[in-house]
Amino acid sequence: MEKFFNPHSVAVIGASNSPFSLGATICNILKHISFSGGVYAINRKGESIGDTPGYSSVLEVDEEIDLAVVVIAARHVPDMVRDCGVKGIKNIIIQSAGFSEGGPDGEVLQQELDEVSRRYGIRYMGPNCLGVLNTHGNFCCFFGIVPGMYDDVFEKRGNVSYIIQSGGVGALVIDSLQSEVSKINKVVSIGNKADIDEADLLDYFKNDNSSVIGMFLENVECGRKLFEKAKEIDKPILVYKVGRTSEGARAAMSHTAGMANNDVIFDSACKQAGIIRLNSISELHSLPKMFTAMPPLRGKRIAVFTNSGAFGGISADFIVSSGLEMAHLTSETQEKLRKTGQLFNASNPIDVGPGLSTQTFIDIFDILLSSGEIDGLLPIPNVWQDVVIDSIVEIVKLCQAYEKPAAIYIPNAAERIISIKNDRQIPVFESPEEAVRALEVSYRYHDYLSKKELLAWRKYYKDRAREEGQPHRNIDQSVSLRQQAL
């Protein structure tokens, strides 16, 4: 799988000098982002594309080729894949459309493709996909991101990876992450996933440098394989799946040739495998920062802090509805808070007046995070002064120090929020419900991991008891001690 993301050499089959050649664009992108491997343009005439040498077939290239990217018309694909097989290329990304998603003729082509690839032991991505992007490897044959955006993506490398069954959603996510503090590691568009599927990719992301995995799926064909792979991974997996309703599933089928699934079963399997199922596409780009920029939420008690009173009540509603709790602050803590400056309300939600200094903000956060009475923070600072923005930067540091997370929401217009995110690179959410959702998801994932760890310990103690010939020994006490240590 490594050769799909970090190939030493790539053949772009279908790169020509004809106008609008997608293959030529890929060659140019690879040059633009300083891809260090060899690139070979394959087209009928054997033309070179700028600096990229051209050949009329992969068989004419003397050097070894790790990966072929195919962007020719579907009817020529099986022949080209055969050439790749003869040349010894084992990894192919087939971006061409017109297979199973395109009616009976496409089905026949898909069968041919399957036969050829099986014969030569070839693994392929797609067809009908938009390719792969790997920021750390300076490799990209991914189509569909906004022109001129490549520079940013490859300059600001991150650790969030995506498996996406749609180019449009992929482009939207990449585009949106530009203003987020979480950045991209890898993106794969899997299209019809006739060979390599989301489970194969999860298996690869299990041990690579990804720390969060996002997925957009239109259908799941091998559910068992997916959930088994997911259970082996101790990284948050965020999944948006189309097809909650039969109409949605039907629409998705026409797009990437999938099968409808029972959504209720999918939902419950996600819970068991620790997969976080998303409610909206925007969560694919808004939630990763909660995992990359903040410690996990280890309990349910949330303190709300705001300088815009109404948001106390608004967010308390969301917190309670999400299954989290409004933290109860003791009178000692409230007294400490009152001493910091002008507070309208020192009980939770904490409502502060205007004109506080950055230091006062820090003092308040410090009192809350060190109190032992809260597990996480929901700061809602209306940003109308620089002191407020400066204080947000400090919250992030304090959270790391106390190992407790904050989901920060700024109650300003979206335009202003985005500009602050761009300028300061801080993890900020765009609505109170999104911030609460981030806390909820952080807590649920931590809870899943804890339970998984306890199950593992329970198994360990059971096995040991059996080995020691005491299969009926009560192991609850040992597990309970472990639980306290978590």
Place this chain on the structure above:
Amino acid sequence: MEKFFNPHSVAVIGASNSPFSLGATICNILKHISFSGGVYAINRKGESIGDTPGYSSVLEVDEEIDLAVVVIAARHVPDMVRDCGVKGIKNIIIQSAGFSEGGPDGEVLQQELDEVSRRYGIRYMGPNCLGVLNTHGNFCCFFGIVPGMYDDVFEKRGNVSYIIQSGGVGALVIDSLQSEVSKINKVVSIGNKADIDEADLLDYFKNDNSSVIGMFLENVECGRKLFEKAKEIDKPILVYKVGRTSEGARAAMSHTAGMANNDVIFDSACKQAGIIRLNSISELHSLPKMFTAMPPLRGKRIAVFTNSGAFGGISADFIVSSGLEMAHLTSETQEKLRKTGQLFNASNPIDVGPGLSTQTFIDIFDILLSSGEIDGLLPIPNVWQDVVIDSIVEIVKLCQAYEKPAAIYIPNAAERIISIKNDRQIPVFESPEEAVRALEVSYRYHDYLSKKELLAWRKYYKDRAREEGQPHRNIDQSVSLRQQAL
């Protein structure tokens, strides 16, 4: 009530030359926005504020005063209100805080205020409020909008009015509407609403130049009054109310001194009164455009159109979940669609390829809107070329011509959506769920109005039958004929 929004003369009580005088800021704003009436600054020394003449008491002003705006410390408020009473001022906006929301001392001040105002027949807004803004009347004593934003608000006047029990939410809504095609008519911050409440204001907005009314409420004290007023109004009323949970209600109480309400009862009363209850604060600024810029949705059948295939399935899920339906297109209509150009899918959702011209987009929308097979459109055009943006402008015109609405979602990053909204002034939503929600809300409101009209006709026929001495005549047939005419 008119004098609160269009006063001929205003006394700003508490406007002085001391630093940070809120009153002085109000005088300066009124000058800045070219308020045409008289303005009088009232302060202990009787100082003028720039061009605004100063007096030590309203009693010293010779001219008649329509409205007093009070921004002094709470303890002085009852005395000043008494002066206003003596002077004959009947309308006061009390922005000062420190009354019922501020503990026992505040309660006492509130009682004094009630007595004085009753004695002189004074109606007042607040206390603990941020005042009033009326774009068409060039009047503003509203605090809390971002500095430098006044110009835009008063240059681009609209017809959406807000009753908001929080300055922070008011500022957020005003700020956010800047990039929306719907603009502001009036904003009122009602604070503790000890005298004038949301129902009084609804009564005023019933016959003014508002076409949509948005409300943010932390509590409702006279529910019956509110719902009776709402029933009299044939304009959409959008309400976000805090306190779905007891924790949210408790938090709101500490902010503006309200009482908790039974949320389930509130919800069902909203439905009966045709009030649209909102799920998030952002709907206060995102939904009005569905009413101001689009015809109503008169049926449930929605056609989805996209050039980014995945969004067909994503939005079909949201449409079906919201109670609307995916329109069924006949084979004739699908055939017509196929003839326009390269389509991946001509059945609903309609999925089109790249490289379509603006005219092709227009042809497709024309076929759909004229088909008689749909009630509304959900266009999801990924904007990566100018032809796409141009086509969106045309959709808006076609919708007006065919009297069927479109809720347009652009699947690009928020930054790009906002810039398109700013540049083109078109009604665009920021997520597929928000667009579907707009369609749902439009349909529900249309449905409410239709049922209300039928009930009125039923009553009319019943009354006539009784008058004619035939109280048992079957009136269903007459009503049914009316229904068909709607």
